[in-house]
Structure formats: structure tokens, C-alpha cells
Amino acid sequence: MTETKSLVGAFTPEVFATHLASLPPLPKWWLDRKRAAYDRFASLPMPARTDEAWRFSNLTGLTLAGFSLPAAAPSTPHAPIGIKKAAKLVFANGRLHAAEHLAGDLAGRGVVVGSLYGALVKHEGLVKEHLLAQPPKLGSAKFSALHEAFLADGAFIHIPRGVEIDDPIGVFSYALGDHVAVFPHTLVVAGENARATVVEYFGSGNDTEAQLAVGANDLYASHGAQLTYIGKQDWSHRALSFQSNSTVVRRDARVQSLNLHLGARQARHESLSQLQAPGAFSEMLALTVAESDQEFDQRTLQIHQAPNTKSDLLYKNALRGTAKTIFSGLIVVDPDAQKTDAYQSNRNLMLSEEAEANSLPGLEIQANDVRCTHGATSSRIDPEQEFYLQSRGIAKEQADELLTFGFFEEVLNRLASDPLHDALRALIQTKFQK
Amino acid sequence: MSSLVIRDLHVAIGEKKIVKGFSLTIKSGEVHAIMGPNGTGKSTLAKAIAGHPDYTITGGDVLLDGQSILEQEADERARAGLFLAFQYPSEIPGVSIANFLRAAVQARMAEGEEIDATAYYKRLYSKMDLLKIDRKFTSRSVNDGFSGGEKKRCEILQMAMLEPKFALMDETDSGLDIDALRIVADGVNTMRGPNLGVLMITHYQRLLDYIVPDYVHVMWDGRIVKSGDKSLALELEAKGYDWVKKELALATA
Ligand SMILES: Nc1ncnc2c1ncn2[C@@H]1O[C@H](COP(=O)(O)OP(=O)(O)OP(=O)(O)O)[C@@H](O)[C@H]1O
Ligand SMILES: [Mg+2]
Numbered sequence: 153m154t155e156t157k158s159l160v161g162a163f164t165p166e167v168f169a170t171h172l173a174s175l176p177p178l179p180k181w182w183l184d185r186k187r188a189a190y191d192r193f194a195s196l197p198m199p200a201r202t203d204e205a206w207r208f209s210n211l212t213g214l215t216l217a218g219f220s221l222p223a224a225a226p227s228t229p230h231a232p233i234g235i236k237k238a239a240k241l242v243f244a245n246g247r248l249h250a251a252e253h254l255a256g257d258l259a260g261r262g263v264v265v266g267s268l269y270g271a272l273v274k275h276e277g278l279v280k281e282h283l284l285a286q287p288p289k290l291g292s293a294k295f296s297a298l299h300e301a302f303l304a305d306g307a308f309i310h311i312p313r314g315v316e317i318d319d320p321i322g323v324f325s326y327a328l329g330d331h332v333a334v335f336p337h338t339l340v341v342a343g344e345n346a347r348a349t350v351v352e353y354f355g356s357g358n359d360t361e362a363q364l365a366v367g368a369n370d371l372y373a374s375h376g377a378q379l380t381y382i383g384k385q386d387w388s389h390r391a392l393s394f395q396s397n398s399t400v401v402r403r404d405a406r407v408q409s410l411n412l413h414l415g416a417r418q419a420r421h422e423s424l425s426q427l428q429a430p431g432a433f434s435e436m437l438a439l440t441v442a443e444s445d446q447e448f449d450q451r452t453l454q455i456h457q458a459p460n461t462k463s464d465l466l467y468k469n470a471l472r473g474t475a476k477t478i479f480s481g482l483i484v485v486d487p488d489a490q491k492t493d494a495y496q497s498n499r500n501l502m503l504s505e506e507a508e509a510n511s512l513p514g515l516e517i518q519a520n521d522v523r524c525t526h527g528a529t530s531s532r533i534d535p536e537q538e539f540y541l542q543s544r545g546i547a548k549e550q551a552d553e554l555l556t557f558g559f560f561e562e563v564l565n566r567l568a569s570d571p572l573h574d575a576l577r578a579l580i581q582t583k584f585q586k
Numbered sequence: 587m588s589s590l591v592i593r594d595l596h597v598a599i600g601e602k603k604i605v606k607g608f609s610l611t612i613k614s615g616e617v618h619a620i621m622g623p624n625g626t627g628k629s630t631l632a633k634a635i636a637g638h639p640d641y642t643i644t645g646g647d648v649l650l651d652g653q654s655i656l657e658q659e660a661d662e663r664a665r666a667g668l669f670l671a672f673q674y675p676s677e678i679p680g681v682s683i684a685n686f687l688r689a690a691v692q693a694r695m696a697e698g699e700e701i702d703a704t705a706y707y708k709r710l711y712s713k714m715d716l717l718k719i720d721r722k723f724t725s726r727s728v729n730d731g732f733s734g735g736e737k738k739r740c741e742i743l744q745m746a747m748l749e750p751k752f753a754l755m756d757e758t759d760s761g762l763d764i765d766a767l768r769i770v771a772d773g774v775n776t777m778r779g780p781n782l783g784v785l786m787i788t789h790y791q792r793l794l795d796y797i798v799p800d801y802v803h804v805m806w807d808g809r810i811v812k813s814g815d816k817s818l819a820l821e822l823e824a825k826g827y828d829w830v831k832k833e834l835a836l837a838t839a
Contacts, residue, residue: 535639540676540728543636544690544744545664554689558680558727 160194161216162333163298171221171302178272181280189300196294205291208478208510209449213392213418219364221302222246222332229357230324235575237351238319239265244326246304246334255319262312265321268337271308278310282372283339286398290422290451295394299335299366306337309350313343313374320349320382320572327365327387328357336367342377342405349380349569356388356415363391365416370398373405375429380408382572384579387415389446396422401461404431410567412576413440413448414583420449427454427461427489436465437563439576441556441583442475442507452481454496456489456522465496468563470556471507480512483526487518496526501559503533503552553584588614588651588667590752590783596645597627597634597808603644604630606808612783614751619786619794621819622805623827628787629673631805632754636670637663650752665694667751671741671758673787678728683740684710686728687747694748713746717773734761742773752783759793771796791823804830 168190172183198214199206222245230242230250240252248267253259264275271279288296307323325336340350356363365387373379387393393416401407413419425434440448454463469477479498500509511528533555541551560580567573590612597605604627612618622628634641635648637660647654655663678686687710692701714721717739729737738758745753755774759767774797778784786799794802794816802819804812806827811834812818822830 534676537676537678539638539660540672540678541686541689542660543664543670543672544686544748545661545693546689547661547693548659550689550693551661554681554686555678557685558678561680561727 159196159198162219163193163216163302165194167221168301171304175304176269178269179276182272186301186303189297193294193297193301196297198294199291203291205451207480207512209420210418210447210476213447215392216364218362219331219333222327222329222334225249225326225328228324228326228328229355230326233353233575233579235322235351235571236319237322238317240322240324241265241267241307242324242326243305243307243336244328245332246336248305258315258317261315263315263317264308264310266308268306268308268339271339275308275310278341279308279339282341282370284368284370286370286400286424286426288396288422289424289453290396292394292396292420292422295366296368296396299337299368299394299396302333302366303335303337306339309338309340309348311342311346311348314345315343316347317349320351323350323352325352325354325367326356327361327363327391330361331363332361333364333366336365338369340370340379340381341372342374342379344374345376346374347378349382349572351382351384351572353384353386354415355386356391359388360390361388363388365391365393365395367394368396368398371407371409372400373402373407375403375405377402377405379406380568381410382576383409383411384576385411385413385415385419385421386579387419389415389417389444391416393419395420397424399423399425399434401425401427401432401434403429406433406435408435408437408566410437410439410563412579413438413442414580416446418447418449421451423450423452425454425463427456427458427463429458430460432458433462434464435566436463436467437566438467439560439563439580440467440469440477441472441580442469442477443472443583445474447476447478449478450480452496454481454483454494456483456485456492456494459488459490459492461489462493463495466563466566467498468501468560469499469509470501470503470559471509472503474504474506476508476510478510478512479528480514481526482514482516483524485517485519485522485524490519490521492519492522492524494522494524498528499559500528500530501533501556502530503556556584587780588751588783589649591649592635592646593649594646595631595634595648596643597630598642598644599630599640604808605634607646608805608809610785610803610810612752612785614783615780616801617778617784617786617797617799619788619799619802619819620805621788621802621822626805627808628805629756632670632756632785632787635754636660636668661693664748669745669748669750669753671738671745671753671755673756673760675729675737675741677730677732679730681728682725683728684724687744690744690748710747713743716746716776717743718769719743735763735766738762739766739770742770746773746777751781752785755784755786757787757789759788759790767793768796791819794819806830806834
């Protein structure tokens with residue numbers, strides 16, 4: 153009994169029953185999957201010290217106790233971030249709170265930006281095919297099961313074949329209230345030769361709420377599609393966050409994802425890219441500002457399943473205070489994935505003596521004609537650069553901030569859109585000014 | 587009127603003594619040229635005055651308008667009116683010239699006061715035009731991939747934007763082609779006036795044809811051993827440092 157209790161924490165069978173009872177009418181297959189997911193969650197052990205996938209992670213911080221499923225929120229702290237959007241969805245505590253409808257004729261051309269609840273009924277085939285369809289491979293099977301079991305509403309975005317959308321589609325997910333648990337999900341399906349940008353934002357009501365966020369996304373890029381995904385994690389500094397992202401890239405498709413990690417006390421982020429057909433390209437980018445005693449644990453997997461595929465990963469962390477980061481990345485090249493071009497790089501900028509950055513890059517190559525490189529570096533602020541800035545009257549602290557932005561710029565520059573670039577910069581700046 | 591007084595300054599790097607009793611007073615409006623063989627401590631002097639943390643001041647003082655600046659951090663000294671044009675400017679990838687200079691200008695404003703972006707860009711562009719620097723440079727990273735001459739021009743651009751009371755110009759002429767030398771010299775001459783004092787380190791008498799100094803000093807083994815007017819530079823050019831060395835030997839013999 154005590155053992156079961158420690159396995160599920162606050163997420164007891166009774167709480168799960170309450171969750172199921174709160175759902176609107178949904179297809180049976182989905183409810184069955186949720187029940188199966190709950191059983192998996194309840195039976196899987198918590199990560200153990202001997203688990204390679206959790207090497208270096210602070211396991212004592214991974215608690216499932218003391219959280220509850222939130223009530224609906226009366227309002228959200230949502231404020232515009234200065235980017236013109238094609239459409240927008242705002243979720244609070246797992247419920248759709250506001251939606252801004254599609255600009256222009258996009259709805260007429262079949263673009264769907266709406267709730268998962270709606271899509272489970274109206275676009276059942278697509279949802280069934282893609283929602284949480286990729287098994288977790290990076291160590292968070294238990295938390296992925298928890299996510300699937302308790303996932304309430306989320307975002308569903310479908311861009312049909314050939315449709316190109318210039319302005320980004322925004323998805324905002326808020327956790328409001330102390331000790332609440334949220335399970336945000338975003339599912340994006342881009343049809344053949346479709347093109348779109350999705351910007352996702354995660355935030356809390358205030359910075360002192362102790363919360364649990366167990367989120368996931370699925371990005372699916374069909375033949376020739378081009379998808380840009382930007383995720384901004386800005387949960388409360390007392391939150392525990394698990395996020396599991398899965399990207400499937402088909403023939404000649406291209407996915408660029410950039411995850412910006414700012415919030416949470418401890419955040420685990422798993423990112424899986426599967427390059428399933430020739431010409432597929434996945435660019436995986438991340439920026440982290442780790443400060444005080446935050447821990448950011450990033451695990452990635454680039455799987456090349458077909459010849460002539462390309463992946464390019466660049467994760468940059470800036471660490472202050474006693475913050476800790478973990479990067480563990482693996483490139484897997486299947487036997488017939490010849491001419492794979494895979495790149496993986498983790499760079500850490502140590503802004504304090506007490507911060508700790510761990511890097512575990514890895515390769516698993518079964519084809520012989522490939523180009524794979526990986527590397528990890530940790531460096532400090534260059535004292536000559538710092539002096540140069542100071543000699544212009546810029547105080548040391550601000551000089552270090554400028555140099556940190558300089559360090560991040562290589563990643564931000566990969567974005568094709570200037571407004572997005574500027575908005576992300578501004579968001580990082582707010583963290584520095586706290 | 588301002589003054590920069592360097593009084594019997596001694597500077598060491600680690601255990602190594604580099605500057606050994608350097609004294610010089612610069613008043614605003616004056617241009618002092620310093621010449622001297624490689625390794626004699628010219629850059630060390632300039633960087634120590636600017637506040638580089640690697641250099642230890644083991645004796646003497648530096649006073650800006652009567653106040654010692656030695657306890658100040660480099661950024662405070664800069665805001666107080668010092669400017670160092672580096673012999674080897676740092677490359678700073680990812681930090682654009684526009685953002686960098688904006689931060690430097692902002693740093694000189696009172697708490698809570700915000701920079702007027704339109705006026706800032708107007709001023710920046712006019713200075714760039716003066717120094718014939720392509721406006722596209724504003725979005726480039728500071729000195730990153732710049733040619734030697736571009737770096738030096740960028741130093742002078744910063745000087746023009748920050749309007750220091752005293753500028754320490756360390757071999758600003760090296761790496762400049764003839765046209766660029768003229769442009770930079772014109773730029774400095776435009777800034778020259780009752781509000782600016784200059785200490786100009788150079789190896790080439792040619793620069794002194796463009797920026798005519800009021801005084802020329804020869805630095806040797808960490809201190810000034812000879813001072814004069816512009817003709818000293820010509821004499822030095824003709825006779826070489828061996829001449830100074832011999833005179834020194836005679837004097838100390
Ligand atoms: N960071 C350092 N560590 C050790 N020695 C140094 C350092 N910087 C300068 N030095 C030494 O101090 C001496 C003076 O160097 P400095 O750069 O000041 O000379 P300089 O007069 O500017 O020469 P140049 O005309 O070649 O520019 C040299 O012997 C140099 O090697
Ligand atoms: Mg020098």
C-alpha cells in the first residue's frame with residue numbers, strides 16, 4: 153500500500169476516476185488509451201539512481217505528492233508579447249480559455265487551430281494517428297504515461313496540403329494556483345508541402361506557485377512540409393516540469409524547433425526527432441538560462457531511419473548561481489540510413505563558479521557512409537571581451553549580460569523571422585532583469 | 587579644463603615590472619604622442635590606466651581632474667571620461683555594434699533615463715558617415731571578422747560616440763591603408779579641441795603629419811626618457827632608437 157502510494161503520489165486511482173468523470177464525451181479508443189496509460193503510470197517505478205537515462209538528475213526533486221487537479225481558472229495573466237499571429241489559443245489549467253480565430257481565408261482553406269477535445273470528435277482519424285503515437289524512448293515512460301492519463305484539453309493544429317501560413321500560430325498554456333498539476337499538449341500535423349510556425353508559451357500565475365507540469369507535443373511534418381516550432385518554458389520558479397516532445401519528419405520535410413528554457417525549479421525536457429524518409433531535416437535548437445538553484449535536464453535523440461537525412465542540434469546553456477544543467481544527446485543511424493548528416497553540439501557558458509554543467513554526447517552508428525559530429529564545451533566569460541565592454545563604460549554585470557546574449561545569438565540567428573528573434577530576446581532579457 | 591595626471595606610475599604583470607616610474611600630465615586640448623620600441627610597456631601603460639584587471643599598480647597614481655581613479659573599475663573610469671582605443675580590439679561575436687554602443691551610451695545616462703532611439707541612430711549614422719563606415723556595420727557583431735583597418739575605424743567610431751575627456755589611442759594607425767589613415771586622422775582632428783586630451787601611441791612619424799602632436803615623448807624601458815615637440819619624431823625617424831639608447835648610456839654613465 154505504501155509502495156503504491158509512493159508510485160502514484162497525488163495521482164491515485166480515485167483522482168484518476170475524478171479526472172475521467174470531468175471529461176466531455178470523447179471517443180472510446182481515447183478513454184481506453186487513457187486507462188491503459190494510467191495503469192502503466194501506476195506500475196512503472198520512479199527513476200532510480202542506476203538509470204542511465206537519469207544520470208546526473210536530481211531524483212529527490214522528482215516528487216508527485218502534494219499536487220491536485222486544478223479547478224477552472226476565472227481569468228489568465230495572458231498579455232500579448234508583440235508578435236502578430238495568424239491564430240491563437242489560450243489554455244488555463246487544462247481548459248481552453250480563449251481563442252482568436254484564424255486570420256483571413258485560412259479557415260476556408262481547411263486550416264484547423266482548435267481544441268483537442270473538438271478534434272477528437274471532428275478530426276478523429278488524424279488525432280488517432282498522431283496523438284502520442286511515438287513511444288517514449290528517453291527515460292520518461294512513467295511521466296509520459298501520467299501525461300496521457302491526465303491530459304485534459306490541448307491544442308490541435310492541422311495545416312492541410314499546400315497551405316502556407318506566414319504569421320505564427322500561438323498556443324499559450326497557463327498553470328494557475330499553488331500546488332496545481334497541468335498536462336498541456338500540442339499536436340501539430342502539417343500536410344504535404346504545408347508551411348507554418350507554431351509558438352508555444354508555458355507560464356504560471358506567479359513565480360511562487362509550486363506546481364507540476366507534465367506536458368508533451370507531437371509535431372508531424374508530411375512530405376515537403378516546413379514546420380517551425382518555438383517553445384518558451386517560463387513556469388514558476390517553484391514548478392517541477394516534464395516535457396516530452398516528439399517530431400516526425402517525412403520525405404523532404406523540414407522541422408526547426410527552438411526551445412527556450414527559463415522557468416521551473418527543475419525541468420526535464422526530452423526531445424525526439426525521427427527522420428523517416430530521404431531528404432528529411434530536423435534542426436533542434438535550445439537556449440537555457442539557468443540561475444539560482446534551477447536544474448535543467450535535457451535529453452535528446454536524433455534517429456536517422458532513412459538515407460540522405462539530416463539533423464542539426466545546437467543546445468546552448470548559460471548558467472548562473474548554483475544552477476545545474478544536464479545535456480544527454482544521442483544520434484542513432486539505422487543500418488540503411490546512408491549519407492546521413494548529423495550534428496550535435498552542446499555549449500555551456502558558465503557565469504558562476506558554483507554552477508554545474510554536465511554533458512553526455514553520444515553516437516550509435518550502424519551505417520558506414522555517414523557524416524556525424526558531436527561535441528560539448530564549457531567556457532567562461534572571456535575576460536578580454538568583458539574588459540573591452542567595461543572600457544566603454546558598461547558595468548560588469550551588464551557586460552556579462554551582453555556577452556551572454558552574444559553567446560545565444562548563434563541560435564537566435566537561425567530563426568528566419570526577425571520579429572520572433574526580437575520577441576525571444578526580449579523574453580530572455582526579462583529573466584536577466586529579475 | 588580637465589587634466590589627466592600620471593604620476594610616477596609603476597605597473598607589473600605578475601612579478602614582472604613593466605612600467606617603471608612613468609610621469610606625464612595631459613591637459614584637455616593637448617595631443618601627446620608616445621613613441622618607443624616594441625615591448626617597452628606602451629600598451630601596458632594604456633591598459634593599466636584604463637583599468638585592466640591583469641595589471642597591478644605597484645606605485646604612483648593616476649588622477650583625472652585631481653581625483654585618483656586607481657580604485658575605480660574600468661567602467662567607472664570610462665564613464666568618468668577615459669577612452670582606450672585598443673591596439674588589438676576584442677572580437678565579440680553575437681553582439682551587434684548598434685546594441686553595444688547603445689548600451690555604452692545608455693550607461694552614461696542617469697538612472698531611469700531612457701535613450702532616445704531616433705536621436706541615437708541619427709547621431710550614430712552621422713559619425714559613421716564622417717568615418718566613411720558603411721551603415722550596414724551597425725548590425726554586424728563587434729569587430730567579428732573585421733579587417734585590421736575596420737577594427738581601428740570602429741574604435742574611432744566608438745570614441746566619437748562616447749565623447750571622452752581623454753583618449754588613449756594605442757597604435758590606431760597600424761593596419762590602416764593610406765586612405766583610411768586620412769579618414770581616421772580627419773575624424774580625430776574633428777574631435778580635437780578644448781574638450782579633448784589625447785595620448786597617442788604610435789610607431790610611425792607619418793601619423794604625426796596628419797594628427798600634429800603638441801608634444802612627443804620617447805618611452806624606454808617603462809618610462810619617458812626624452813620629450814620634445816614634433817621635430818623629435820623626425821629626429822627619431824632619422825636616427826633610430828639606438829640614438830636614444832646612446833644618449834641614455836651617456837646620461838647614466
Ligand atoms: N598579459 C601579459 N602577460 C605577460 N607579459 C605581458 C603581458 N602583457 C604584456 N606583457 C609583456 O610586457 C612587456 C610590454 O608589453 P607592451 O604590450 O606593453 O609593449 P608595447 O610597448 O605596447 O609594445 P608594441 O610596440 O609591440 O605594441 C612585453 O615584454 C610583453 O611581453
Ligand atoms: Mg603595444
